[in-house]
Amino acid sequence: MRADARKNRDHLLAVAGSAITEQGVEVSLRDIARRADVGLATLLRHFPTREALLDALLRTSFEELTAKAGGLETSSSPEDALVSWLHDCVAWTTEYRGVTELMAAAIDDPESALHAACVTLRAAGARLLTRAQAAGKARDDIDGADLFALVAALAWLGDQPSLAPRADHLFDVVAGAILTTGS
Structure with a gap:
């Protein structure tokens, strides 16, 4: 170019x-x-197309979040890595209004331009979750799809004017629910 x-x-x-x-x-x-x-x-x-623009715009951020997950796997404890990545993912998703709906739709639509990036991002989070689970620091009854859904739910909370003031508190509640007792 x-x-x-x-x-x-x-x-x-x-x-x-x-x-x-x-x-x-x-x-x-x-x-x-x-x-x-x-x-x-x-x-x-x-x-x-709008989707091509969104793909170009979001792909870089998805790649950065995926790379961050890889770095956290080697630089942080399993529980700290998981919570740090979850926090950054939610913060980024909240920044772009309406992107949660796009991500939720794209993850299930292989024809979507955003599908591959969403799948890669979900896999990065799943690796962090699996690592925390293997260390006994995270619940065993959730998987990468659940974690991806929690990102969307927490980002949605932050996007609601009446709930935004509670978003940080609710993030802590959800993060605490993912981690096992004593972590």
């Missing part, structure tokens, strides 16, 4: 990220183009 095309693409992604943070994943593509000071055709040349 030419340097100027890469610069335009990166600018569009930055503007899209801000717009989604403010307005949610259903923000108008026309609004994103306007904010980026480009025509809609330019946006569509880089990202022909």
Whole structure:
């Protein structure tokens, strides 16, 4: 990709990220183009569909969260690694309004552009959970799919104005419920 095309693409992604943070994943593509000071055709040349734009925007974050899980596997205790990754995953998911619904749908839809990234992210969390379970630090009756669902549920709480003030407390409650007594 030419340097100027890469610069335009990166600018569009930055503007899209801000717009989604403010307005949610259903923000108008026309609004994103306007904010980026480009025509809609330019946006569509880089990202022909909303899902392609979201895939490009979210893939980097998914990769970062997946890499973080890998680093935590070797640098932290099993329970600290699991809770740290869970916290970061929930915080990121809360940042992009409406992304929880996309992730929940994409995980079950192999045709979705976001499917592979969601599956990889869920697998990263599942590895941390399995490690904590093997160390006797996490409940044995949950799996990676449950953990992925808990990320979505906790992010949803943070996205609700009336519940957002309780989100941190409820995160601690859920994290405590995942970990076994004495951890």
